Amino acid sequence: MSYKVLSIFGTRPEALKIIPILKEFERQSHITSIVCSTGQHQEMLQQVVDLFDVSLDYSLNVMMPNQSLSQLTTRLLFEVNRVIEEVKPDLVLVQGDTTTTFVGSLAAYYNQIAVAHVEAGLRTHDIYSPWPEEVNRKMTGVVSALHFAPSQDAELNLLKEGVSRKNIFLTGNTIIDTLVMALKKIKTPTHLTQLEAEFQFLDPRKKMILVTGHRRESFGQDFKNICLALRRLAQLEDVQIVFPAHLNPNVQGPVNSILAGQDNIFLLPPLGYLSFIYLMKVAHFIITDSGGVQEEASYLRRPILVTRRLTEREEALSCPEEAVVGAKVGSILAKSQKLLHDVAYYKEMSATQNPYGNGHAAEKIATEITQYFKVPYFQIYNIVRKNTL
Numbered sequence: 268m269s270y271k272v273l274s275i276f277g278t279r280p281e282a283l284k285i286i287p288i289l290k291e292f293e294r295q296s297h298i299t300s301i302v303c304s305t306g307q308h309q310e311m312l313q314q315v316v317d318l319f320d321v322s323l324d325y326s327l328n329v330m331m332p333n334q335s336l337s338q339l340t341t342r343l344l345f346e347v348n349r350v351i352e353e354v355k356p357d358l359v360l361v362q363g364d365t366t367t368t369f370v371g372s373l374a375a376y377y378n379q380i381a382v383a384h385v386e387a388g389l390r391t392h393d394i395y396s397p398w399p400e401e402v403n404r405k406m407t408g409v410v411s412a413l414h415f416a417p418s419q420d421a422e423l424n425l426l427k428e429g430v431s432r433k434n435i436f437l438t439g440n441t442i443i444d445t446l447v448m449a450l451k452k453i454k455t456p457t458h459l460t461q462l463e464a465e466f467q468f469l470d471p472r473k474k475m476i477l478v479t480g481h482r483r484e485s486f487g488q489d490f491k492n493i494c495l496a497l498r499r500l501a502q503l504e505d506v507q508i509v510f511p512a513h514l515n516p517n518v519q520g521p522v523n524s525i526l527a528g529q530d531n532i533f534l535l536p537p538l539g540y541l542s543f544i545y546l547m548k549v550a551h552f553i554i555t556d557s558g559g560v561q562e563e564a565s566y567l568r569r570p571i572l573v574t575r576r577l578t579e580r581e582e583a584l585s586c587p588e589e590a591v592v593g594a595k596v597g598s599i600l601a602k603s604q605k606l607l608h609d610v611a612y613y614k615e616m617s618a619t620q621n622p623y624g625n626g627h628a629a630e631k632i633a634t635e636i637t638q639y640f641k642v643p644y645f646q647i648y649n650i651v652r653k654n655t656l
């Protein structure tokens with residue numbers, strides 16, 4: 268007997284975090300794995316899929332420049348529903364907190380198909396920060412049968428919200444699995460030589476600050492402030508800033524108008540995963556609003572400044588009250604200067620704790636899914652489902 272698992276993802280981070288699970292599914296004879304990309308991030312997702320040699324069974328095309336959340340949600344629901352109706356999976360697997368995640372789980376629910384939610388339970392408890400991700404993640408949880416919590420904090424959040432303990436599995440975060448795979452690749456002489464050549468423009472005498480940014484709640488003045496702080500920071504002689512800018516036009520706009528052509532600032536297109544991880548390793552510190560980058564930084568023990576009001580990943584930071592800097596020019600500059608010039612402070616901020624496991628999350632998830640199909644719970648779930656029709 269083989270069970271069909273339909274994995275749905277659409278953005279770069281979802282792809283990075285689902286791929287190790289797909290690799291595990293390949294090893295399980297009783298799981299038929301079907302992969303659907305919604306195409307929410309056409310180019311940025313392709314980089315990841317190519318690197319890890321993943322084949323897509325469905326490639327939807329829902330991306331339009333600068334579309335509103337409502338447009339994205341409606342287009343996605345329609346398209347994903349068609350795939351679910353055609354595949355008729357036994358389980359739909361989604362990851363994280365994007366619109367693809369939420370809509371994938373909603374479409375599964377509308378078709379009365381069980382949902383497995385990877386990276387469940389992260390919370391800031393503020394529905395506008397991150398926006399719309401906090402609510403996407405919560406709503407996905409509401410319709411999920413299996414909740415894969417990446418950390419103890421996430422598990423606790425789910426328990427507090429009344430999710431039954433038997434449906435929560437503490438697995439670690441699959442990004443660590445992907446990161447471990449990437450670190451192995453980076454070490455090989457061929458990749459290392461390529462990466463060194465790619466970044467030979469960096470001046471080894473200067474401290475490199477790696478930057479990313481893309482959160483919707485920061486678009487407008489906050490994003491401009493972040494860029495203005497970076498421009499001021501780049502005036503320091505011992506600093507160089509590398510900023511691979513997200514393809515969202517709301518990011519590209521201010522980044523190009525405020526930072527293009529500035530000394531000590533290198534604006535790059537979104538980087539392939541190996542290149543980005545190489546830069547994380549050589550960065551003096553990182554300024555970001557990314558979720559995945561916070562997780563990776565905790566494993567790589569890189570100090571990080573988070574340009575957000577709140578983070579759902581406090582557990583990854585050694586001093587959250589110092590690291591979460593918001594989007595004020597003064598505070599980004601002050602904390603950056605401290606990281607550049609105060610050795611004790613730098614050491615303290617580097618002492619991050621990785622709460623996300625050591626790279627075996629995907630294995631645990633695949634095992635639990637196998638169990639789920641074997642044990643009566645799946646049968647019960649389906650019987651209950653049928654009885655309620």
Ligand code: UD1
Binds near residue numbers: 333481
């Ligand atoms: C999305 C997710 C966010 C996640 C982030 C990871 C939603 C609402 N947001 O944010 O949760 O943290 O991805 O990066 O699900 N674009 C391209 N090519 C690409 C990618 C984006 O051109 O490969 C442009 C398009 O103009 C698109 C815009 O970026 O309309 C915004 O993309 P979208 O996926 O809607 O939101 P993100 O800000 O990327």
Ligand code: UDP
Binds near residue numbers: 540558
């Ligand atoms: N990343 C990448 N290339 C880049 C920037 C980031 O491969 O140029 C990776 C990064 O290592 C992390 C993920 O993309 O794993 C984070 O994606 P993003 O910040 O877009 O989304 P979030 O994690 O905030 O949802």
